[in-house]
Amino acid sequence: MKTAGFALAATVLFMTPMAGASAAAAEAPFNFDRAPGRLPKNVVPLDYDIAVTPDVATRTFTGKESVSLQFRTATDKIVFNTLDLKLWNVRLDGHPVAGVDSDNAKQLTTLTLAAAAPAGIHKLTLSYSGVIQTRPQVLFVQPYAKVGGGQGVMLTTQMESTDARRMFPCWDEPAFRAKFRLTATVPADWATIGNMPVAKRVVHGKLATTTFERSPRIPSYLVEFTAGQLREVSAKSGKVSFGVWAVAGRESDGAVALANAQQILADYDRYFGYPYPLPKLDSIAIPGGFSGAMENWGAITYNDQLLLLSKDSSMSDRQDVYSTQAHEMAHQWNGDLVTMGWWDDLWLNESFASWMAAKETDLRNPSWKWWESEDVSKEDAMKADARVTSHPIQVHVTDELQAANAFDPTITYNKGEAVLRMLEAYLGPDTFRAGIRRYIKARAFSNATTADLWNGLSAASGQNIGRIAADWTEQAGFPLVSVTAHCEGGRRTLSLSQRRFFLTPPEDPKLEAVHWSVPLQIRAAPGEAPKAVLLTREGQQVAAGSCQEPLSVDAGAIGYYRVQYDPATLAINTRDFGELPNGDRIAMLDDQWALVQSRGAPLASYLALAERMGGDLDARAWQQITAALGTIEFDERGSAGHDAFAAYARSIIKPLEARLGWASRPGDTPNVQQLRRTVIGDLGAWGDPDVIAEARRRFAAFVRDRSAIAPDDQPMILGVVARYADAKTFDELHALAKQSSDEAEKGRLYRALALTRDPKLAAQAARIAIGPEIPPQLQMLRLRMFFTMSTERPKLAWATFRGNIGPLLSPFGSLAPLIEAQYVPQIFWDSLPPDQMEAWLKAHVPAEMGPQIAKGMEGARFQVAQKAQLVPEAQSYLAARASHS
Numbered sequence: 001m002k003t004a005g006f007a008l009a010a011t012v013l014f015m016t017p018m019a020g021a022s023a024a025a026a027e028a029p030f031n032f033d034r035a036p037g038r039l040p041k042n043v044v045p046l047d048y049d050i051a052v053t054p055d056v057a058t059r060t061f062t063g064k065e066s067v068s069l070q071f072r073t074a075t076d077k078i079v080f081n082t083l084d085l086k087l088w089n090v091r092l093d094g095h096p097v098a099g100v101d102s103d104n105a106k107q108l109t110t111l112t113l114a115a116a117a118p119a120g121i122h123k124l125t126l127s128y129s130g131v132i133q134t135r136p137q138v139l140f141v142q143p144y145a146k147v148g149g150g151q152g153v154m155l156t157t158q159m160e161s162t163d164a165r166r167m168f169p170c171w172d173e174p175a176f177r178a179k180f181r182l183t184a185t186v187p188a189d190w191a192t193i194g195n196m197p198v199a200k201r202v203v204h205g206k207l208a209t210t211t212f213e214r215s216p217r218i219p220s221y222l223v224e225f226t227a228g229q230l231r232e233v234s235a236k237s238g239k240v241s242f243g244v245w246a247v248a249g250r251e252s253d254g255a256v257a258l259a260n261a262q263q264i265l266a267d268y269d270r271y272f273g274y275p276y277p278l279p280k281l282d283s284i285a286i287p288g289g290f291s292g293a294m295e296n297w298g299a300i301t302y303n304d305q306l307l308l309l310s311k312d313s314s315m316s317d318r319q320d321v322y323s324t325q326a327h328e329m330a331h332q333w334n335g336d337l338v339t340m341g342w343w344d345d346l347w348l349n350e351s352f353a354s355w356m357a358a359k360e361t362d363l364r365n366p367s368w369k370w371w372e373s374e375d376v377s378k379e380d381a382m383k384a385d386a387r388v389t390s391h392p393i394q395v396h397v398t399d400e401l402q403a404a405n406a407f408d409p410t411i412t413y414n415k416g417e418a419v420l421r422m423l424e425a426y427l428g429p430d431t432f433r434a435g436i437r438r439y440i441k442a443r444a445f446s447n448a449t450t451a452d453l454w455n456g457l458s459a460a461s462g463q464n465i466g467r468i469a470a471d472w473t474e475q476a477g478f479p480l481v482s483v484t485a486h487c488e489g490g491r492r493t494l495s496l497s498q499r500r501f502f503l504t505p506p507e508d509p510k511l512e513a514v515h516w517s518v519p520l521q522i523r524a525a526p527g528e529a530p531k532a533v534l535l536t537r538e539g540q541q542v543a544a545g546s547c548q549e550p551l552s553v554d555a556g557a558i559g560y561y562r563v564q565y566d567p568a569t570l571a572i573n574t575r576d577f578g579e580l581p582n583g584d585r586i587a588m589l590d591d592q593w594a595l596v597q598s599r600g601a602p603l604a605s606y607l608a609l610a611e612r613m614g615g616d617l618d619a620r621a622w623q624q625i626t627a628a629l630g631t632i633e634f635d636e637r638g639s640a641g642h643d644a645f646a647a648y649a650r651s652i653i654k655p656l657e658a659r660l661g662w663a664s665r666p667g668d669t670p671n672v673q674q675l676r677r678t679v680i681g682d683l684g685a686w687g688d689p690d691v692i693a694e695a696r697r698r699f700a701a702f703v704r705d706r707s708a709i710a711p712d713d714q715p716m717i718l719g720v721v722a723r724y725a726d727a728k729t730f731d732e733l734h735a736l737a738k739q740s741s742d743e744a745e746k747g748r749l750y751r752a753l754a755l756t757r758d759p760k761l762a763a764q765a766a767r768i769a770i771g772p773e774i775p776p777q778l779q780m781l782r783l784r785m786f787f788t789m790s791t792e793r794p795k796l797a798w799a800t801f802r803g804n805i806g807p808l809l810s811p812f813g814s815l816a817p818l819i820e821a822q823y824v825p826q827i828f829w830d831s832l833p834p835d836q837m838e839a840w841l842k843a844h845v846p847a848e849m850g851p852q853i854a855k856g857m858e859g860a861r862f863q864v865a866q867k868a869q870l871v872p873e874a875q876s877y878l879a880a881r882a883s884h885s
């Protein structure tokens with residue numbers, strides 16, 4: 001599953017809820033009998049036949065189910081999952097059962113038989129009814145504005161993690177794989193999509209009954225069903241039929257996704273050495289309401305903005321579509337073909353899909369420099385993982401119900417992705433792939449634990465990979481590697497040591513005494529290839545070229561660790577900073593900034609690197625710098641030194657504007673275009689009068705002619721104009737937002753409104769964000785507007801958000817408590833004192849979210865403390881600088 005990234009600081013939110021909080025013990029390979037879970041293993045479902053008839057008008061459905069069961073022992077009890085279902089006519093092998101006890105609190109139904117039935121195959125049949133949801137969970141209705149006018153409604157499903165039990169009685173744990181054959185009766189003018197192709201369709205009056213082919217053995221959370229006035233664009237490639245589905249009138253916007261899907265599937269067939277096993281792969285655009293995307297086998301669902309592209313879509317929209325498809329399609333292997341045995345190994349699904357998606361996106365779109373942009377998500381993970389409240393990638397989950405809200409996407413997705421990339425670089429891509437192929441082949445159509453993965457990689461590499469890798473998946477945090485260079489006869493020898501890195505050093509120093517086997521990539525001179533070194537011992541010595549050359553101990557920014565260089569080496573790296581390879585430089589900027597934040601290095605040491613970037617045009621390095629400068633500029637607001645710091649920040653990036661200009665040039669890579677937008681947008685935010693004037697000129701042209709600003713440039717120009725808008729400009733922006741018929745453009749215009757600095761106009765923007773004019777398929781935009789507003793009007797954003805929290809979070813379904821507990825305090829940290837925020841959260845968020853509140857509050861308090869630290873430090877840096885010049 002993947003969720004829509006929010007605009008702010010690439011905060012990756014909203015993914016599958018899962019996982020608890022204590023360290024996992026080393027695991028054994030998958031074994032069905034030992035797989036955790038609450039359901040007894042003596043009765044195993046083999047084959048479900050499920051027929052549902054939804055009634056959209058009454059928001060209910062009825063169902064009939066027949067399931068073949070294997071009794072592994074004689075028993076008079078059958079236990080399975082149900083929630084909010086009413087069961088009747090329950091029979092085993094045609095005979096009514098003696099008792100049916102459904103317990104909604106436990107989400108279990110227990111059937112009692114009149115007498116024990118013997119071991120062997122039995123058939124359970126039953127009738128039932130349930131509720132169609134209006135939030136994106138289980139079987140839900142999705143309203144939308146139809147192309148050409150009017151309201152439409154469609155049905156679709158979202159089962160992960162534990163909602164299949166609300167649509168049909170089932171053994172709803174991932175180890176209970178079974179075959180599913182689904183039948184559905186819906187209006188005859190509706191299209192129907194399931195995991196498998198349609199086997200049979202019978203029209204009777206105004207209704208039609210569709211039966212899909214029987215699926216292979218899958219876990220219940222991957223079952224999918226969608227129906228509505230949908231159309232597709234389709235293609236056949238090799239043995240697989242591809243379809244991209246959208247609401248009628250938008251299907252042609254699926255053309256790019258259709259081509260992407262064919263390319264990605266062919267690449268994955270080759271990579272995994274195991275061809276995609278289903279006859280078809282549908283991609284379904286859900287019009288809003290549903291966040292992110294879900295990897296249902298053969299029928300992937302997407303928020304429509306992550307699948308459809310119009311002429312008004314931007315490059316970043318295209319990148320979102322490609323990378324999201326690459327993520328969900330990677331799950332067709334890691335997740336669907338091979339499923340984690342229990343939720344504590346969710347990382348086998350999500351880290352893998354994230355890593356594979358980045359690799360594929362980079363492979364097929366080299367000009368995007370995708371791994372450089374993924375550095376943002378790695379930094380997000382390291383920020384969360386540098387706190388005492390962090391937890392390991394593998395977490396212990398005893399009960400899926402309590403686990404449902406205790407999930408940390410930064411760790412499970414982003415850290416896992418980074419750790420896999422580091423391991424791949426250490427083993428070499430060919431050996432790593434050989435290990436993955438062994439793992440997939442060994443566990444196909446079944447389940448796996450982390451131990452199965454290590455076994456595959458160990459067999460392929462001839463090394464005990466589990467011993468190296470378990471440090472990274474079973475321990476929270478990551479190391480700070482300290483590097484001390486010694487010189488003898490001009491030759492350099494490094495002495496290396498490590499301790500756990502914290503942004504706020506813990507009261508108990510024992511927490512720092514954690515060790516990892518660290519796969520380093522050491523580059524001893526800019527032109528040389530990096531050398532892989534495994535750091536295992538304190539004080540380990542490594543030869544590293546000549547003393548006068550710059551040194552990178554995280555070449556290519558591939559490592560999930562930080563590096564602190566001794567002062568002499570840092571001075572050489574600073575001197576030659578402009579000459580280093582992009583990745584090495586990105587890693588040094590990330591590390592030096594983190595050291596400043598943890599008070600392990602002076603701010604001056606970081607700014608010295610930033611000032612040495614010169615005319616370099618690498619977007620990620622500059623984004624790292626403008627984000628850091630932007631943090632200080634924000635913290636300085638309201639203080640006496642603000643304007644001087646803003647002028648300093650502008651002076652660092654102003655030469656780039658002169659060099660890049662405002663207009664895209666032929667041959668500009670997406671990376672350079674991105675850099676141009678970053679530089680101009682930040683200059684505008686930091687008050688550059690020329691940039692503000694130019695943005696206003698361009699906006700005036702845009703009001704007359706909507707093609708005057710390219711979609712990609714709109715966020716930058718509209719953002720500058722909106723920040724300094726007067727009432728007339730605000731009204732113009734607002735009118736454009738209301739008129740726009742393109743969802744992507746509409747979203748850009750409304751988000752710009754949320755940046756308005758004028759207090760009265762900002763209050764108007766807040767009213768718009770909660771008002772009726774936001775269409776139903778853009779529900780999630782409302783929350784985005786408040787998150788955006790928190791950067792310019794933090795108190796107003798918080799007050800309005802707090803007063804409307806229910807409707808603002810409802811589109812996020814079961815993820816709402818997680819967003820509230822963990823992310824809200826880190827977004828609104830500057831809106832009210834931390835103690836008040838904490839008290840409010842404790843009063844509003846379910847008690848079991850305590851660990852998430854702790855994470856969120858640690859992040860909020862860190863930002864408050866950082867502000868108190870950075871403001872005087874920046875001011876004394878500028879004072880010292882002024883006295884030197």
Ligand SMILES: [Zn+2]
Nearest residue numbers: 001002350353
């Ligand atoms: Zn995923």
